[in-house]
Amino acid sequence: MAHCLAVFSSLNQVALLKRALYREGVYVEMLRTPQRFSAIGCSFAVRCQCTELPLLREACLKWKIEPGGIFEDLEEIASVQDRPLVDDEWEQ
Amino acid sequence: MIYLDNAATSWPKPPAVVRAVRDALTNAAGNPGRTSHHLAMNAAALIQECRENLAQLFGIANPLRVCFTANTTEALNVAIKGVLVPGDHVICSSMEHNSVWRPMTALQEHGVEVSIAEADACGVVDAAKVERLLRRDTKLIAVLHASNVNGAIQPIAEIGRLSREHGIPFLVDAAQSAGVLPIDVEAMCIDLLAFPGHKGLLGPQGTGGLYVSERVDLRPLKEGGTGSDSNSPHQPVYYPDRLESGTLNLPGISGLNEAVRYVLRKTVAQIAHREGVLTQKLLAGLGEIEGVTVYGPPAGLLRAPVVSFTIGDMDPVMIASELERRADIACRPGWHCAGLAHRTQGTQRTGTVRLSPGPFTKVAEIEAALGVVAKLARET
Numbered sequence: 001m002a003h004c005l006a007v008f009s010s011l012n013q014v015a016l017l018k019r020a021l022y023r024e025g026v027y028v029e030m031l032r033t034p035q036r037f038s039a040i041g042c043s044f045a046v047r048c049q050c051t052e053l054p055l056l057r058e059a060c061l062k063w064k065i066e067p068g069g070i071f072e073d074l075e076e077i078a079s080v081q082d083r084p085l086v087d088d089e090w091e092q
Numbered sequence: 093m094i095y096l097d098n099a100a101t102s103w104p105k106p107p108a109v110v111r112a113v114r115d116a117l118t119n120a121a122g123n124p125g126r127t128s129h130h131l132a133m134n135a136a137a138l139i140q141e142c143r144e145n146l147a148q149l150f151g152i153a154n155p156l157r158v159c160f161t162a163n164t165t166e167a168l169n170v171a172i173k174g175v176l177v178p179g180d181h182v183i184c185s186s187m188e189h190n191s192v193w194r195p196m197t198a199l200q201e202h203g204v205e206v207s208i209a210e211a212d213a214c215g216v217v218d219a220a221k222v223e224r225l226l227r228r229d230t231k232l233i234a235v236l237h238a239s240n241v242n243g244a245i246q247p248i249a250e251i252g253r254l255s256r257e258h259g260i261p262f263l264v265d266a267a268q269s270a271g272v273l274p275i276d277v278e279a280m281c282i283d284l285l286a287f288p289g290h291k292g293l294l295g296p297q298g299t300g301g302l303y304v305s306e307r308v309d310l311r312p313l314k315e316g317g318t319g320s321d322s323n324s325p326h327q328p329v330y331y332p333d334r335l336e337s338g339t340l341n342l343p344g345i346s347g348l349n350e351a352v353r354y355v356l357r358k359t360v361a362q363i364a365h366r367e368g369v370l371t372q373k374l375l376a377g378l379g380e381i382e383g384v385t386v387y388g389p390p391a392g393l394l395r396a397p398v399v400s401f402t403i404g405d406m407d408p409v410m411i412a413s414e415l416e417r418r419a420d421i422a423c424r425p426g427w428h429c430a431g432l433a434h435r436t437q438g439t440q441r442t443g444t445v446r447l448s449p450g451p452f453t454k455v456a457e458i459e460a461a462l463g464v465v466a467k468l469a470r471e472t
Contacts, residue, residue, distance in 0.1 A: 009321050009328065009333070010125070010319070010320040010321075010328065010330065010333045011124055011125040011136045011320070012125070012140065012143075012332055013156065013330070014136075015124075015136045015137055015139070015140035016140055016143075016155060016156055018137070018140075019137070019140055019141070019144065030128070030133050030136070030137075031128045032127060040321045040323055040324065041321055041322030041323030042125075042126075042319055042321070042322035043320065044125075044128070063154065063156070064154070
């Protein structure tokens with residue numbers, strides 16, 4: 001399935017968008033922008049299915065967040081999965 | 093212990109707050125904005141959740157306008173020094189804490205003019221007095237919401253409307269009101285709201301924040317690493333990055349997030365009601381003890397849960413010491429970092445003893461404190 005990558009200046013912006021879209025029932029990934037998509041040094045991105053791009057654009061407008069760029073139909077961006085974090089040893 | 097020092101910092105904290113601090117250190121203590129491993133991303137999500145909860149609590153439309161600071165003092169300094177430049181004029185009240193009075197005094201030495209709106213005998217500032225001090229070069233109005241010395245509540249909404257009518261940014265020091273009294277930045281026309289995390293919001297020490305409305309842009313007090321636009325030598329122009337250089341206090345913010353969730357669940361209205369009942373009981377009891385002088389608004393009037401008193405000429409430090417020795421009562425004597433406010437209410441020579449109940453204070457604890465004060469008053 002083709003994915004899109006929306007690049008933003010700040011992780012704060014990405015975190016807001018992720019939570020806002022989640023409330024709409026859309027799951028997107030937050031990731032560090034691969035260097036070739038980032039013209040401004042450190043930045044973060046939202047990775048989503050291309051079909052979800054209109055919702056992402058809508059959220060950007062609502063929250064007045066301007067993407068640094070949107071790259072469509074990417075196959076090779078590695079997925080960053082959220083996963084459980086608790087290490088049982090630390091629970092002792 | 094009978095803890096009546098909630099105006100300094102609230103105690104105890106809800107157990108969920110303690111767990112959240114621990115959980116953050118265990119499971120989410122990456123450095124948000126620096127990388128994308130899961131600890132860092134979880135940290136970013138947690139911080140964003142806290143911004144959203146604070147935004148909900150204060151009626152803030154855009155959570156990205158909530159910037160974290162170490163405390164209210166830092167937030168106030170960021171706001172005051174971020175707005176004012178030499179040649180500007182600023183208005184504050186005569187009840188301000190040193191966290192406003194001192195930065196303003198420092199700025200006076202750099203060409204900023206400061207006008208002080210005098211409070212009445214109860215510690216309340218009339219909005220009309222603020223209006224009379226307005227000038228064409230007034231660039232900021234800064235007023236504390238509730239006095240940390242005597243609990244007096246300022247007419248924030250009225251002063252806010254006045255500020256908005258004149259297009260002047262309005263800064264509110266919510267050190268004693270956040271989580272204690274209802275605050276709605278839109279309804280109250282607040283442009284800058286400085287608040288602590290560790291007092292009425294029941295979070296850990298080392299947390300606080302500043303809301304910056306879209307009508308105001310601040311010069312950052314500090315520049316540095318934000319994890320954004322790293323190749324640029326300039327500080328980001330967007331919020332909260334503009335004001336959040338350096339690693340944030342993630343364990344503290346995790347605790348604050350849980351604390352704000354607790355306050356939202358209980359509701360500020362319920363907390364205010366409970367603390368109001370305790371405060372009025374305290375005021376009524378102190379009012380009946382011969383030799384005790386109580387400061388601030390009289391019993392029956394709305395006030396923050398802060399009560400200041402003296403017993404004759406007895407040193408407030410000795411009163412506090414006796415309260416602790418006889419009944420393990422924790423309170424605060426002295427000037428409460430608010431020399432200007434003490435000058436206003438006429439206690440600049442002696443200071444006062446301050447009792448400040450919190451949401452977990454019991455009626456029996458108020459009665460116990462009143463009993464010890466009554467004994468002390470009889471003995472003097």
